[in-house]
Structures are given as C-alpha cells and as structure tokens.
Amino acid sequence: MIEKERVTISDIARLAGVGKSTVSRYLNDGSVSPKTRAKLDAVVKEYDYEPNRFAQSLKKTTSGMIGVVVPTFASFSLTEMMRGMDHVNQDDFFLTINTYHDAKRQVEAVKQLAQQNVDGIIVMTGQVTDEMTAALEQVSVPVIVQGQPSTQFETVNVDNQHAGELLLPLIADGEPSDVLLLGVDPSVDYNVGQVRFDAIIKALDGKMKRVYTSFERNETIEVMRDYLATHELPKYIIAATDIIALGALAAVQEQGFNVPDDVKIVAFDNSPAAEIVTPALTTVGFDYFVLGQWLYRRLKDLSQAEPVLHDPMLAGSLVRRTSW
Amino acid sequence: MIEKERVTISDIARLAGVGKSTVSRYLNDGSVSPKTRAKLDAVVKEYDYEPNRFAQSLKKTTSGMIGVVVPTFASFSLTEMMRGMDHVNQDDFFLTINTYHDAKRQVEAVKQLAQQNVDGIIVMTGQVTDEMTAALEQVSVPVIVQGQPSTQFETVNVDNQHAGELLLPLIADGEPSDVLLLGVDPSVDYNVGQVRFDAIIKALDGKMKRVYTSFERNETIEVMRDYLATHELPKYIIAATDIIALGALAAVQEQGFNVPDDVKIVAFDNSPAAEIVTPALTTVGFDYFVLGQWLYRRLKDLSQAEPVLHDPMLAGSLVRRTSW
C-alpha cells in the first residue's frame, strides 16, 4: 500500500502545458489536435492519471452505480440472476444490499441506495409492502421489481402461472385429496406461495391439502413431521421450491417411506441441490441466468428510451428426474 | 417514480434564513444554537433534505464504500462471510465484484475499485498472482486478503493446516496406499489444494494417492470416473471441499459402491449440501460467519490504528456424520 497523492486534471494540464478543459475534452469527446493528443497521451500515461469519480459524478449527476436489493445471497436463483446481470453489464457497478428476507431492511435499503445516487434500482423480493411502495415512489431513478407482480413498477419475472400448468399432466389421474401443496404463505411471497399453485388449485377445484412452511429446509422438516404425525401420507407432494422439497424429502424418508414409490415429489427452481439428493428431484426449472440479463437490459432501457409495452415473463420447463 | 429536483444545502440555508455553513455545522458537529437548530429541524424535515454524497466525498476524500472482490457468489463460505460482514457493518456500503474464478478479472476488479475511491478492499481469492500483487501494491487504501497466506498483505483466514490435522485420527489405522487425496491444483488454490492436506501428507509420508480436479461437482464426477476405470477403489477419500466430495460420492455410487462400507469419504467446509446427500457427509466445518466479522473489523482497524501483530486464523472442527 503505497501512498501516492492523487494527480488531478489541473496537474495534467500544467504538465502538458495546456488548459484544464483541453484535458477534459481529451478524456471525453476527444476534440483535440493530434499534437496535444500525443502530448497528453504521454503525460497521462506517465503520471498514471485517473479522473476522480466524485468530481465527475458531482457534475454529471450520474454515478455509474446500480443498486440491487436482494433477499439473500444463499440462493441459486439469486446467484444465477446476478451472473446474468454481470454477463451483460456494460460498465456499471452493482451496489448490492442483502435484506435477509426482512421487509424493514428492504425499505431501508431502497432509501440508502437512493441517497447513494445510484442510476437505477433492481429490487428482488417476495413481498412489496406498502412501505416499500412508498419508498420506491420516492425514488427518482428507474426501478425494476423482480419476484412479484406489480401494476405500479416495472417488473421482470419468471412465468409462475405457466410453471404451475406444467405440472397438470402429472396429477391428471390422481384424486385431489392425494395431493399436498407445500408452500409459503402468499402474504410472504405471492408468486411463490400462490401463483405457482394457481393452475393446480383450479384443476383440483381447491380440494387438495395445503400446508405452509418457510423457505428453510430445517423448518420444513419440522412442519412435515408435524403433518405426518396427524395426517396420512399424501401420494403427491408439490413443493413451492426445491429447498422446501428437500425438507419434505428428509421428513418422509426418516419415517421410512420411499420416494417415489410411496410418495412422489415435485418442486420448482431446478437448483443444483435437486441433482444431488437421492432420489434426484423432478422440478420445474427456470433460466435465471437469462432472467438476470433481462433485468439489466430492461433497466438500461428505462434509463434512456420510450416506455415499453408490458413486463416480460420467462417460461420454465419441467425437468424430469426420479422423485416423480 | 416522481421527479423531485434535489434540494441543496443552499436551499435549506435560504429557507431557514441562515448561512450555508451553519446548516453544514448543524448536519455535522452540531455547534448551533437551540433556536437555529429547531428551525433547521423543521426545514430539513419539511423538504426531506438529503446531503449529496458526491459533494461530501469530493471534500472528504472518503466514500463510505468498501470494495469486495469475490471468486463466486455460489458458495456457502462466501455467502456466510458476507453475512458476517453485514452483521458487524457500521454504515459502509459494499461494492462487490464477482470475478468468476478468473485471475484476470480479479486484477481488473482491484483496479476498478481503486478508481471508485473505496475506503478499503477485501479480496477473497484462491490465488494471488504477480499481477494481483502489483495491482494491490498500487492501492492507497487498506487491503485484506482472504483465502491465501501472504507476507505482503494483511490476511484473515481459516486455519487450514489445523483442519488437516483434525483428520489424522481417522486414518491412523489405515495403510497410506488406501488413502486418496482429491483436491485442486495448489497453483490454483494453495490453501485448499495444499495446506488442507499438509498434515495428512506428512503423516502418510507422501505415500498416499493424489488426484486433481476442479471446484465443480460435475467435473469431479468425470475425474473420478476416469480414476476408477484405471485404479482400485480406495478405502478412504479425503476431498478438499464438500462440493468435490459430492462429485466423488456420485461417482462411486454410480459404480454400485457403498459409502461408508466400501469407501469412506470426508471433506472440508460443512456446507448445507453436506447434510442433504445420502449418506450425509463427515466434514471439517469452519465458522465462516465469524470469519466475515473478522474481515470487516480487521479492515476498519487498519483504516485507523496501529499495525497489528499477526494475521488471525480461525480454527475449524470435525463434524461427524455417516460418510466416515
């Protein structure tokens, strides 16, 4: 860590024997004579000049930073979306805030990002509370919400409705009462807790069983233990996420049941975990890498151009393995 | 998204009928009379004033941002460390750059962060290349390296040497030739690829088998397939990470072998994946959440105070499950 005092645009100007604005032009538009350009090339290289971002941003009122609010880092869909965003990123920095699934921290995050003068905000969330809506309305830069439908804000989502329809053939022969829907409270995550099941609920005329748990595997194990202690083993378990399915799997296996012979399990997400358990999970996969690319591109679009017609939805597909 | 033109410190001053510097003092030190304070309280609240960070940073030459260079987001240790950092974070923002295990991007990331005027940089890496060293030397803010030993830079690490010693009792009775070390090339990650095995190699006098793979489960499956096609099944497999162990597990199971009866497997990290596979993995766990806290605290220390004596190391512990 070497102390090197910063060389400024004035220094460069003086050293090159030109004016500040010439240096500025040299760095930006580029309307300079070949002669001065050459001189500046040399000086800038020699002194390893880097413009001060704060000064630049103070003038330009744009920061080159995009705020990202995420509910957790420990999630396949999240890391894939971020990878997608990185993949198409031009030269923005991502200022990411992890809210740990906390609605209050989520609101705080938006306010903090706004104060940091980010050029746009991407919010990944299961829940857009009223406070959140209020906070997002205050923001003066483009905002995209991922994870929930919204009429107020731009959204980019996977098509959860369609994903649920993909499972219809699987339960075509079964009795509604054979089916257990294992998900989260819709008020916590409407897309995951409700929309993924909509088609199934409609097909079964609401006559299936339904249990709520959290996104955690361990908690789901508890929930399923309790359920199995007081109910018959269902023939089919449809879990809202792979992780939830993992909990159900562990719970039924510890009771000595066989999957898929005694009970079949299907889930959503197609995360790596689905492949490593025994039996491997049949699950509806989404290309979150592509979704991440959409997110970034959409945000950049909003920063510049005309409003777009409607919010894009990414279709998933059923990946058949051995759990169903 | 409502357009609200920013209200500046001058606006507040004018509206409150005081000078700019009084407002500034009000916002910072606080040496103002009760009367003006009350007036400013009101005005600031009414107009919802927020200071412009760019202007502040331009003056103060500090940004409130900490740069974090990570090799991937899709890793338990990484997400836990970030959680630890968040947990003790005072009010810094993390500007995180994912390098996707690419040494070149890693160097780029450091340079970019330096240009962003971050107040410090935390580098998580398996590999400190010469270019990386050069880049880090250019940086004028505190730097901490996590993941590799270093004599030049401050480090905060788990104690990989000690972690390897923890496995010595497991192989005390075995023949050296029964043991397969399954890891990564030390030049790719010295700590994970070499130091974790040091104690074992010494104890076995270098007479065990050793195979290199990558950090990927799928690639490890391939590597192990090839290995098993040309070698006898080892009695013991010691994998450098849980994910690598997962690959080995899948490869031996697809050959019909039983774990732990035919071959025992142990690994390092104690990630959630270790719990969900069958059989569950015996593995050396580290408290990466605590390590993350250390990282942040250490960086803040370096920003202010005296140099510290030596770089801290966090001990791991053996978590026994059924794979060994």
Add this chain to the structure above:
DNA sequence: TTGTAAGCGTTATCAC
C-alpha cells in the same frame, strides 16, 4: 482547436 471562468454541493477556515 483552445483556454477562461463559472458552476456542481459540500466542508473548512476565519473573521466577526
């Protein structure tokens, strides 16, 4: 093409 000068929104100095 070039340079001068006036800001951008803060903080810091220093008389009052």
Add this chain to the structure above:
DNA sequence: GTGATAACGCTTACAA
C-alpha cells in the same frame, strides 16, 4: 454561534 469565502476536481458554455 454565525456567515462569507475559498477550496475539492471535474465539466461545460462561451470567447478567443
């Protein structure tokens, strides 16, 4: 305790 005034490093009219 207060308020001009001068920076901080850059961009951008505007004149030359």
